[in-house]
Amino acid sequence: DAKTTQPPSMDCAEGRAANLPCNHSTISGNEYVYWYRQIHSQGPQYIIHGLKNNETNEMASLIITEDRKSSTLILPHATLRDTAVYYCIVRVDRNAGGTSYGKLTFGQGTILTVHP
Amino acid sequence: DAGITQSPRHKVTETGTPVTLRCHQTENHRYMYWYRQDPGHGLRLIHYSYGVKDTDKGEVSDGYSVSRSKTEDFLLTLESATSSQTSVYFCAISVRQADGYTFGSGTRLTVV
Numbered sequence: 001d002a003k004t005t006q007p008p009s010m011d012c013a014e015g016r017a018a019n020l021p022c023n024h025s026t027i028s029g030n031e032y033v034y035w036y037r038q039i040h041s042q043g044p045q046y047i048i049h050g051l052k053n054n055e056t057n058e059m060a061s062l063i064i065t066e067d068r069k070s071s072t073l074i075l076p077h078a079t080l081r082d083t084a085v086y087y088c089i090v091r092v093d094r095n096a097g098g099t100s101y102g103k104l105t106f107g108q109g110t111i112l113t114v115h116p
Numbered sequence: 117d118a119g120i121t122q123s124p125r126h127k128v129t130e131t132g133t134p135v136t137l138r139c140h141q142t143e144n145h146r147y148m149y150w151y152r153q154d155p156g157h158g159l160r161l162i163h164y165s166y167g168v169k170d171t172d173k174g175e176v177s178d179g180y181s182v183s184r185s186k187t188e189d190f191l192l193t194l195e196s197a198t199s200s201q202t203s204v205y206f207c208a209i210s211v212r213q214a215d216g217y218t219f220g221s222g223t224r225l226t227v228v
């Protein structure tokens with residue numbers, strides 16, 4: 001499985017862009033990069049995912065380098081409610097019992113703290 | 117989260133007793149998953165389901181069983197609870213495997 005490396009913590013000022021990096025140097029060509037976040041005591045929340053191209057949705061943008069060995073999640077205008085643990089995950093398809101499933105392996109993530 | 121409910125939210129049980137956790141969805145999603153979250157281990161997949169009566173094991177399935185008799189409900193059973201199963205359990209759903217998952221609010225289980 002491709003491993004991901006994230007900084008353990010980051011700070012960001014409210015209203016500024018938060019740029020969260022992730023390294024996944026052993027990623028395979030057909031593996032997607034997913035981002036989730038988890039606000040204290042709540043279930044993880046899906047943010048965005050991508051394969052090769054940059055992606056944008058109402059929550060964030062995902063920038064994947066051309067060699068796909070790293071990516072950056074961008075929260076364009078961070079708010080206090082964006083304070084959370086952010087997980088970068090490489091999704092691996094696994095076969096079990098004749099079917100495949102997308103195994104999501106959550107690491108330790110990055111604790112993002114947004115300051116007033 | 118809207119559309120997915122876990123029950124109970126909290127439970128304390130004794131070692132050796134059976135425990136069943138319920139995940140209920142109103143989204144009619146095909147895929148359902150059970151994860152556990154422990155400090156230092158992140159979230160680990162226990163079991164998943166790809167349809168009614170279709171289930172399979174994840175990476176930490178020992179000591180757990182599941183059932184899915186209808187689309188909306190996915191039950192996780194600890195046949196004989198042990199202290200090592202003290203954890204926070206999350207259910208998740210998705211339309212397709214490639215989609216992002218929607219997680220429930222979790223069940224905090226303590227085995228004493």
